[in-house]
Amino acid sequence: MRKSIMLAALLLTAWPAAAQDDFGEGEIIVTGSRIQRDSDDDDVIPAIGMKRVADFAVQQVSVSGDTREAPKRRDEIFAMIRGAIERAGRGGGVELATGELLVEPLTLANYRNLSLSNDGRPDTDRATFLIKTSLAGGVDAKAALDRIDAFIKAVPTVGRAEMRGSGSLTLSVVAPNRYRGAILDLVAADARAAAARLGPDYGVHANGLDRPVLWSRASLTEVFLYVPYSYSVMPKGR
Numbered sequence: 001m002r003k004s005i006m007l008a009a010l011l012l013t014a015w016p017a018a019a020q021d022d023f024g025e026g027e028i029i030v031t032g033s034r035i036q037r038d039s040d041d042d043d044v045i046p047a048i049g050m051k052r053v054a055d056f057a058v059q060q061v062s063v064s065g066d067t068r069e070a071p072k073r074r075d076e077i078f079a080m081i082r083g084a085i086e087r088a089g090r091g092g093g094v095e096l097a098t099g100e101l102l103v104e105p106l107t108l109a110n111y112r113n114l115s116l117s118n119d120g121r122p123d124t125d126r127a128t129f130l131i132k133t134s135l136a137g138g139v140d141a142k143a144a145l146d147r148i149d150a151f152i153k154a155v156p157t158v159g160r161a162e163m164r165g166s167g168s169l170t171l172s173v174v175a176p177n178r179y180r181g182a183i184l185d186l187v188a189a190d191a192r193a194a195a196a197r198l199g200p201d202y203g204v205h206a207n208g209l210d211r212p213v214l215w216s217r218a219s220l221t222e223v224f225l226y227v228p229y230s231y232s233v234m235p236k237g238r
Helices: 070-089 141-154 176-198
Strands: 027-030 050-053 056-065 095-098 102-105 125-134 162-174 202-207 214-217 222-226 230-235
Touching (some): 050 176, 070 095, 070 141, 070 162, 141 162, 162 222
Antiparallel strands (some): 027 102, 027 162, 050 222, 056 125, 202 230, 214 222
């Protein structure tokens, strides 16, 4: 039988290292749905977790070109991306990045590694990446989007290449596993309160607290971070 974890040990247990989750120490994209997991236990988001403002607002952008000569077309695309990286490095409150779930910086050292795809028309190419801006200091979704849009418009065009945003504004969180302790504190407090309502003869058996931190989007700028726990209140000694 699976051993239950008593509430008394809830705050004393040494939890597994965050290395069990490849994403927990990086910067992750939070879309409208939770991260996909293999276990059915993760299908239900628990009531107790941490709601907080995300670290960054993130917009997917693309640079496309339709110059007829393929080598020149691709040189124009990459030259415009290089210009965007250089402009971001001079300030303006935005950063460039790549990734679908795990976010990595887009730099002068790696931007040529971006893949090119057809832009839906003959003799076209397109490269896609991310622009992100910090949500610190009370920046709301509109202000974040305005900042990103202003940056896109300010990047100089190169030949027939052009930059445009695509898709909805998403969010990112840096190192979600750093909130594990705070999340477990919230779960412990809720479990203690539930047991106390039934009297001193009741305790709590909890499961799932060794799982990595998961996430879902809570609002335009907020995320909900949680551990997929469950607990039962029952008489002590059982």
